[in-house]
Amino acid sequence: MKIARYTAYGGPETVVLEDAPIPTPGPGEILIRVHAAPVTAGDARMRSGKVPRGLGLMVRLAIGWSRPKVAPGWAFAGEVAALGADVTTFQEGQRAFGLKGFKGGAHAEYLTIRADGSVLPLPDTLSYEQGAAFFFGGLTAAEFLIDRAKLAAGERLLVAGATGSVGSAAVQIARHIGATVAATASPANHPLARQLGATEVTDYRAGPPKGPFDVILDVMGSIGWKGAAPLLSPRGRLILITADLGEMLASALNRRFITGTNKDDLPAMRRLVELHAKGGYTPIVGPVLPFVQLSEAHRIAESFHKPGNLVVTMSDPA
């Protein structure tokens, strides 16, 4: 099978495809034949080592000093190809999707994962491409809007950067909660922002729209606390999805300033699946490339201007 590997911290050319034997599932594991996997902003940051100011040291301590020692690929959708001993919760041929997490390994034609790990049956309402696109922006938007900012029905939300992976999930989830949504996006993405449910759409290059907002979700951190404070209602909250170390420290002292990373455990995954079943979230699939174009997919992902989620496809599902 083909599997991806990072050769160094660097440009998209540092992700390469190699041949490897198809792994054998051990006891309690399942073998997945991967049909589709996202190439996320996180994948691009792991490969390049380019992270917000002050976080580089932590990242290199976690994933490798001289090169990323983790495997490429955070999430996957595919079908169960074989069962290890003692697995009773999945069947061969079943559609499944899940996360390999930051240690990676989803950019491969086959992978193994514990059957009681971060893997769930893929609902019939989602294609493999949608399954691949499902978790990255969805888990982030759900946790920050629902658990951290406690967005409520009737509140007014600004999603700055509303049509990428996190933004497109945030607009949908906020509309499902019953908030009204103003969005910023490049002009080419204005129709998508409206289709997602934003009622007011402007170009972020013209500055943020007029407040007050109960919640601002700033995807790229381009507004920041100083820019957001005058736009917030008295109890308004700012969520900075992309924050540097200084902003993370400042947010620890300010309950209305929210930063950090989101959880990607099974309860969070299950909640997102339930939200989908209730009509509150369906991932947007943007560019789709064949797996052999993984380098090109990384180049697009690190532009931070893709609509929705970028997906690579490993094989045509039968």
Ligand SMILES: NC(=O)c1ccc[n+]([C@@H]2O[C@H](COP(=O)([O-])OP(=O)(O)OC[C@H]3O[C@@H](n4cnc5c(N)ncnc54)[C@H](OP(=O)(O)O)[C@@H]3O)[C@@H](O)[C@H]2O)c1
């Ligand atoms: N804190 C966490 O746990 C967490 C979790 C997930 C992601 N992230 C971070 O969140 C960021 C976004 O991830 P993503 O997957 O949503 O990326 P993405 O799919 O590439 O989307 C980026 C979005 O930002 C918009 N944008 C680009 N430059 C902008 C600017 N200067 N001002 C306002 N908007 C701008 C883009 O709009 P146009 O395309 O219309 O130009 C697009 O909507 C990344 O930095 C990622 O590392 C953090």
